[in-house]
Amino acid sequence: MRYETIKVTEANRVATVTLARPDVRNAFNETTIAELTTAFEWLDAHEGVRAIVLAAEGTAFCAGADLNWMKKMAGYSDDENRADARKLARMLEAIHRCGKPVIARVHGDAYAGGVGLVAAADIAIAADGVKFCLSEARLGLIPATIAPYVVRAMGERAARRYFTTAEVFDSARAASLGFIHDAVPADALDETVAKLAATLVANGPDAVRACKRLVADVAGRALDATLIDQTADWIARTRAGAEAREGIAAFLEKRTPSWRE
Numbered sequence: 001m002r003y004e005t006i007k008v009t010e011a012n013r014v015a016t017v018t019l020a021r022p023d024v025r026n027a028f029n030e031t032t033i034a035e036l037t038t039a040f041e042w043l044d045a046h047e048g049v050r051a052i053v054l055a056a057e058g059t060a061f062c063a064g065a066d067l068n069w070m071k072k073m074a075g076y077s078d079d080e081n082r083a084d085a086r087k088l089a090r091m092l093e094a095i096h097r098c099g100k101p102v103i104a105r106v107h108g109d110a111y112a113g114g115v116g117l118v119a120a121a122d123i124a125i126a127a128d129g130v131k132f133c134l135s136e137a138r139l140g141l142i143p144a145t146i147a148p149y150v151v152r153a154m155g156e157r158a159a160r161r162y163f164t165t166a167e168v169f170d171s172a173r174a175a176s177l178g179f180i181h182d183a184v185p186a187d188a189l190d191e192t193v194a195k196l197a198a199t200l201v202a203n204g205p206d207a208v209r210a211c212k213r214l215v216a217d218v219a220g221r222a223l224d225a226t227l228i229d230q231t232a233d234w235i236a237r238t239r240a241g242a243e244a245r246e247g248i249a250a251f252l253e254k255r256t257p258s259w260r261e
Contacts, residue, residue, distance in 0.1 A: 001042065005032040007057075008039050013050040014197045015043050015100075021066075022058025028113060029069040030084070033091045040094040040102075050208070051200040052098065053193055054121055055105040064112025064135070088113070089145045095120040096149060099209040101200050105193045106171075107186065111135050116146025119153040122212065123196060124180040126171040127189050132179070133168045152219075154179040204259055206243045210234075 001008070005028070007018040017039050019026035028036070043049050056062060073084060095102055095117065104121035109131040118124050118132075134150065136143045143150065143163060151159045154177045162169065171183035184192050200208060214234065221227050238244050243259070250257035 001038075003035045003039070005029070006035045006039060008043075010049060012198070013048060013201045014053060015046070015049045015051075016053045016055055017043070019054075019056040019062055022056075022060075024066055025060035025063035025109075026056045026058060026114070027063040027066040027069075029066040030087070032066075033087050037087070037091045037094045040091075040098050044094075044098045044100060049100055050205050051197045052100050052102045053105050053197060054095070054102055054117065056108065058108070060108040060114075061106045061110040061130070062114025062117055063109070064114050085145060092116055092120045092145060092149060099212065101208055101212065103193055103196055103200075104180075105189065106130055106180065107189055109133075112143065113146060116143070116149055118180065119146060119149035124153075125182050125184060125189065125192050125196070126174060126180045127186040128171055128183050129186075130171040130174075130183070131168050132170070132174050133166060134162045135166045137164060137166045150179075202260060204243045204247055204257070206241065207238070207247075210238060 003020075005019070005021050007016075007020050009016050009018070017036070019028075019032070021027065021032065040052070043052055073081060076084065101123065102121040104118045104124040104126075106118055106124060106126035107130070108127075110118055111131075111133045112135050115132055115134055118126075134143050147159070147163075154162070154174075158177045158179070161167070169177075171180060174180045175183045182192065218227065218231070246259075247257050
């Protein structure tokens with residue numbers, strides 16, 4: 001599959017989706033949005049891929065929306081604006097709901113919609129000194145389509161501050177908020193991401209996909225009898241599955257499970 005604004009590569013059951021507009025700090029336009037949506041939906045169905053890394057070329061991770069695209073949107077009708085915004089929302093959903101775990105490799109600054117890309121990933125690792133900014137309010141805008149992901153990633157309290165102030169915060173602060181999982185030296189970023197990807201690939205692929213669904217299903221729900229019964233049902237069904245039977249047998253027989261072969 002050929003793309004204009006991104007690159008997709010595969011190695012060792014790990015796909016890397018790379019934003020490839022370094023001349024505009026990887027700002028996204030309608031083409032980027034369509035290509036990212038297509039790529040993640042395709043990779044979700046690709047049986048040979050077990051994990052996905054979201055990366056970027058150049059000095060920045062993603063500057064958010066392309067200014068020329070934003071200028072064009074200013075002349076859109078209400079219906080056109082809604083349709084365009086829904087495409088952006090679908091792109092973020094394609095990343096977040098992808099059955100394969102997604103690691104954001106954040107080597108450079110992420111602003112506005114770029115912060116949303118990081119939040120939509122399952123795991124986020126950033127280099128020391130990387131800057132983040134939810135800058136929309138500076139332009140009289142709001143971070144609406146990215147809000148469901150950013151609020152879940154950093155929490156409501158932090159979101160109230162950084163949505164309204166549009167302050168810049170660094171990777172150390174992002175890690176303290178839980179927005180990213182780790183801030184590491186720039187020269188350790190690739191090794192850290194590669195180790196995480198290898199760890200994901202080594203696990204049962206059906207179990208990894210089910211773990212993603214489990215977190216989504218459990219998060220924010222009341223700890224009541226319904227949830228307790230549902231979780232009991234989920235583990236009972238999983239235990240009876242072929243992958244679980246193979247994993248347990250491999251452990252007991254001290255051999256490698258079939259999915260690692």
